[in-house]
Amino acid sequence: MNATLYKxxxxxxxxxxxxxxxGSAFYILLMFWLYPGIAKNSGAIDELVQSMPQGVGKAFGFNGFGSAEAFISGEYYGLILVLILSILCVQVSTQLMARLVDQGSMAYLLSTKATRGRVALTQAAVLTTGLFLILAITTIAGYAGNAWFLGDEYAFDTSTFIQMNAAAFLLFFAVxxxxxxxxxxxxDEKKALGISGAITFGFFSLDLLGKISENINWMRSLSIFSLYQPGEIVNGKDMLASSIILAAIGIITFALAIALFRKRDLPL
Incomplete structure (x- = not known):
């Protein structure tokens, strides 16, 4: 890795x-602020959710309102955070590689002592660091929200909260x-942005549609988003196998990107 380029x-x-x-910290603090009011009427809200078609609640991650982590897993980790980090991955990955090639800046970088492999590895490290930073701040904000808005009045399982953040990191490490x-x-920057966006939101759509109806549940097996289930983490399900698969996808795709970038012809 090139330390100067990384900095x-x-x-x-x-x-x-x-x-x-x-932005992520703001939204999760908002969830913590809302929860006490939700908890006081959790029974009525649960009945309302249960009256909805089963696929709707499953698709949008409604996991009950009996605990703060259950509420947050559905209202934030199941949808808002997914959209935020999907956009980040598509935009930043395009800026770090395709934009530099498209604008000619990559040729300038490679005219120095930096090799293609080191440049690609450094850019991959920048994207991974950004993801880690966002989720670290989100985690800290969650602890702050628990202290400020829940206190001792409402139970909050911090280990489950950390597991949800770790699962989110692994999903978007893969994405x-x-x-x-x-x-x-x-x-071409626009072409890379379009293809990455189509793949990412295509996966997201397949997972969402597969949750709506049992008849098309098979569509979820085509999406890596099916390996990310914050609601199941809250329910105590062991997600180790899914986490290993996501980590493997991330490592393999980053390694493949670095290896292929070293061999490809670049425009002058």
Whole structure:
């Protein structure tokens, strides 16, 4: 990895990472602020959710309102965070590789002592660091929300909360790896952005549609988003196998992106 390039690219992208991080922190604090009011009427709200078609509640991650982590898993980790980090992975991976090639900046980087492999590895590290930073700040905000808004009055399982954040990191490590691979093979920024976006939101759509009806549940098996189930984490299900698969997808796609970028022809 090139330390100088890493520092420079982190500096360039830090404002964007922090915007996503503080946006995520704001939303999760909002969830904690809302929960006490929700908890007081949890019985009536649960009845309302149960009256909905089963697929609707499953699709949008409604996991009951009996605990703070159950509420947050559905209202935040099941949808809002997924959309935020999906956009981040697609945009940043494109900026880190395809944009530099498209604008000619990559040729300038490679004219220095930096090799293609080191440049690609450094850019992959920047994306991974950004994801880690966002989820670390989200986790800290969650602890702050628990202290400020829940206190001793409402139970909150912090170990489950950490597991949800770890699962989210692994999912988007995999999504980021796929987007980075597309970007590393592209000369055109818009084309890379379009392909990465289509793949990412295509996976998201397959998972969402598969949850709605048992008749098309098989569609979920085509999506890596099916390996991310914050509601099941709250319910105590062991997600170790899914976590290992997501980590493997991320490692393989990032490694493949670096290896193929080293061998490809770049426009001058």
């Amino acid at each position: 420079q690219m982190m500096k360039v992208n830090m404002k964007g990472f922090m915007n996503y991080a503080f 980021g790896g796929i987007s980075f691979l597309v970007s590393a093979l592209s000369n």
